[in-house]
Structures are given as structure tokens and as C-alpha cells.
Amino acid sequence: MKPLKIQGVIVPLLTPIANDTVDQEGLARLIDFVIEHGVTGLFPLGTTGEGPLFTADERKRVAEWTVKHTAGRVPVIIHTGMITTAETIALTRHARDAGADAAAVVPPYFYTLTEDALFDHFAAVAKAVPDFPIYLYNNPGVTPNALSTRLVVELAGSFANIIGLKDSSGGLATLFASRDLHDGAFNTASGPDDGLILAAQAIGVDACVSGNANVVPELVVGIMKAAKAGDLATGRALQARLDQVRVILADGADLSRYKAMCAKRGVPIGDVRAPLRKAVSERIDACWEQLSDILALPI
Numbered sequence: 051m052k053p054l055k056i057q058g059v060i061v062p063l064l065t066p067i068a069n070d071t072v073d074q075e076g077l078a079r080l081i082d083f084v085i086e087h088g089v090t091g092l093f094p095l096g097t098t099g100e101g102p103l104f105t106a107d108e109r110k111r112v113a114e115w116t117v118k119h120t121a122g123r124v125p126v127i128i129h130t131g132m133i134t135t136a137e138t139i140a141l142t143r144h145a146r147d148a149g150a151d152a153a154a155v156v157p158p159y160f161y162t163l164t165e166d167a168l169f170d171h172f173a174a175v176a177k178a179v180p181d182f183p184i185y186l187y188n189n190p191g192v193t194p195n196a197l198s199t200r201l202v203v204e205l206a207g208s209f210a211n212i213i214g215l216k217d218s219s220g221g222l223a224t225l226f227a228s229r230d231l232h233d234g235a236f237n238t239a240s241g242p243d244d245g246l247i248l249a250a251q252a253i254g255v256d257a258c259v260s261g262n263a264n265v266v267p268e269l270v271v272g273i274m275k276a277a278k279a280g281d282l283a284t285g286r287a288l289q290a291r292l293d294q295v296r297v298i299l300a301d302g303a304d305l306s307r308y309k310a311m312c313a314k315r316g317v318p319i320g321d322v323r324a325p326l327r328k329a330v331s332e333r334i335d336a337c338w339e340q341l342s343d344i345l346a347l348p349i
Contacts, residue, residue, distance in 0.1 A: 051181045051211060054152055055237045056125055057278075058090035059270050060216075060259045062098035062242070064308055065112060066319035072108050076319040078119045080264065083317045085123050087267035091257065092120060093154065093216070096129040097192055098242070098261040098302060102159075103323045106137065110144050117149045127185060131156035135171050139178045152183035154216055157195035165201050176209040184211055185237070189218040199224045206231040216259055218242050226253050242302055244270065244292055248285050251277035261302040265311045265341075266295055272349040291344055298340045310334040311341055 061084045066076025081092065094116045095101035095109055104112070113128045120126050130141035130153040138155060145153045155175055157168055176184055186205065190196035197215075202224055206212050214237030217225050225238045240250040241259030250258060251274070263270040269292050276285035299307050306322045306329040313319065314334075321328050329337075 051183060052151075053235065054125060054183050054213060055235060056091040056239070056257050058257055058274050059088070059263050059267065060091035060093050060127070060239055060241075060257050061089045061263045061267065062096045062259050062261050063092055063094040063116070064264050064305065064312065064319060065095065065099045065101075065104070067323055068320050070323065072104065072112055072115075073320055074111075074115050077112065077115055079317050080312065080319055081116065081119050083312075083315075084263060084267045085120070088271040089124065089263060089267050091125045091127060092116060093127045093129065093259055096154070096156075096187070097189065097218075098264070098305065098308070099129070100305065100323055100326070101129050101131075103326070106132075106141065109141060110148075113141075113145055113150060114148045125151040127152045127154050129154045129156065129187065131158070131187060133158050133160055135174050138171070138175055142175055142179055142182070142184070146179050146182040152185055152213070153179075154185040154187040156187040156189050157193050157197060159193035159195070162194045165198065168195055168197070168201060169204065172205050172212070173208065176205075176211055180211055182211060183213045184209075185214040185216050185239075186212060187216045187218070188224065191218065197224070199227045202228050203231065206236060213237055214239065216241060218259070220246070222246065222250055222253060222255070225250065225255050229254050244296055244301070245289075247273050247292075248277055248282070248289055261308065262292065262295055262299060264308055265299060265315065266292070266345070268349055269295065269344075288349065291347065294344055295341065298337050298344075304329060307333070307337060311337060314338045314341075
């Protein structure tokens with residue numbers, strides 16, 4: 051199994067849509083845009099990518115297209131979590147066979163599970179792809195099954211291919227506790243709260259997963275570079291600017307707004323899939339007026 055430890059900014063890619071189907075050309079445009087602006091990893095089909103709104107076949111196509119177009123420029127982590135263990139295993143095997151660098155697996159949603167049941171679920175996935183890297187994906191905002199620190203440590207200690215954690219809980223305690231797993235090789239990433247980027251870097255977290263980086267990748271990359279260099283003054287100044295962007299873009303709560311701003315930046319990728327609501331044109335124009343002022347500032 052190839053070692054994988056991503057540093058920097060990972061983008062939870064939006065999924066381009068045209069005529070209510072996934073748009074391969076739009077996906078290629080978005081991939082090129084974020085890579086050209088310095089991101090260091092791609093994470094398609096998560097919450098920001100509307101993953102649960104697509105069929106298994108659509109998700110497979112997005113995974114294949116992402117890997118093919120990225121062509122090794124940055125690592126690709128495919129989100130493969132589903133409500134059943136069997137479906138999760140099937141998508142994880144597909145991600146491996148498609149040439150992805152890793153899979154990320156959110157706990158099953160809808161039903162509340164015990165920690166023993168969660169362990170068994172992740173164990174089954176890890177055993178099904180023993181030579182393929184897996185990230186645990188803690189996102190209690192979309193599933194009743196949060197990953198406790200104890201469970202993360204137990205899973206990482208039991209399976210060598212569970213190599214990292216994306217923690218979207220809004221806290222840093224589990225990320226801090228897991229930094230030294232696998233003799234320090236465990237890959238940690240905060241997200242989606244972009245207000246935590248500097249704090250996460252201060253405790254040694256490797257990467258951030260930023261939905262806002264679909265729209266303003268250069269700004270998020272600038273914060274991470276400043277943090278890695280120990281330039282807190284620049285980091286804080288850029289963070290203050292990003293906090294303004296977070297308000298303008300609703301910090302990922304309105305994916306239609308993200309997609310509209312991508313189009314304004316010259317990267318048309320369609321709109322969201324129902325039942326998500328499409329942003330009205332007046333709101334889009336107002337957001338762009340504010341965002342363009344921020345983009346005009348040097349980084």
C-alpha cells in the first residue's frame with residue numbers, strides 16, 4: 051500500500067450538473083481551476099459534492115472521471131460512504147479499481163448505531179480492501195453516528211489501511227488525539243469549518259477540507275501557506291478575509307450559491323440537484339458584488 055499523507059488544502063469538489071445529469075466537462079473545468087490555484091487534494095462526492103443525491107452508477111462515473119482528469123496531479127480521495135455496509139464496500143472497491151488514491155467513509159446515516167456496530171461496519175470495509183487506504187469521515191451533522199476518539203483510535207490500531215481522519219464535527223479534540231497514530235503517519239484533516247484552519251494548524255493537523263476552496267481556492271491556500279510558514283500575521287489577515295467570504299457564501303449551507311459563484315469566476319458547473327433549492331438571481335448578483343471586491347485584494 052502506497053503511503054499517503056496529504057498536507058495543505060483538500061477540496062470537497064462540487065459536482066457539476068447539466069440537464070440533471072453529472073457533467074464531465076464541467077467537472078474537468080473545476081478540477082483544473084482548483085489545482086491551478088494550488089490545492090493539494092481532491093475529495094469528490096461528499097456533502098459539498100451532493101454525493102447522497104446521486105445514484106451508485108452516477109457516483110462511479112464521477113469517481114472515474116475525477117481520477118482520469120486529475121491524472122496524478124494531486125491525490126484523489128473518493129467518498130464512498132453509504133447507508134449499508136454492502137453498498138459502501140462496493141463503492142470502495144470501485145474507487146480502488148478506478149485508480150483513486152484513497153476512499154473516505156462516513157458512518158451510515160439514518161439509523162443510530164452502537165459503537166460496536168460502527169466498528170464492525172468499518173472493519174468490514176477495511177477488510178474488503180486490505181491494501182487500499184481509507185479515511186474515516188466524521189460528520190455528525192449528516193449522520194446520527196459520530197466517531198468517538200476511542201473508536202478512531204481502536205479502528206486505526208486494528209487496521210493498517212485506515213490511514214487518516216477527516217473530522218467535520220467542528221471540534222479538534224479527536225484530530226489532536228489521533229495525530230500520532232501509525233507512528234505519526236496518520237493523516238489528519240479538519241473541515242468543513244474554515245474558521246478552524248489556523249487553530250488546527252497550531253495543534254499539528256495536516257490539512258483542511260474547505261468547501262469554500264471550490265470558489266476561492268487561492269485564499270484558502272494562502273492561509274495554509276502562511277500557517278505552515280509560521281506567518282501568523284498574514285494568516286490572520288487572510289483568515290479575516292475568508293470569514294467575510296464565509297458569510298457571503300453561507301459557508302456551504304447553500305450549495306447553489308457556491309455553484310453560481312464558480313460560474314461568475316469563469317467555471318460554469320450548473321446548479322444543484324433537487325430537492326436542494328436553486329439560488330435566485332438577485333441573491334447571486336448581490337453575492338458576486340461583495341465577493342468580487344474581496345477577490346480584487348492581493349494575497
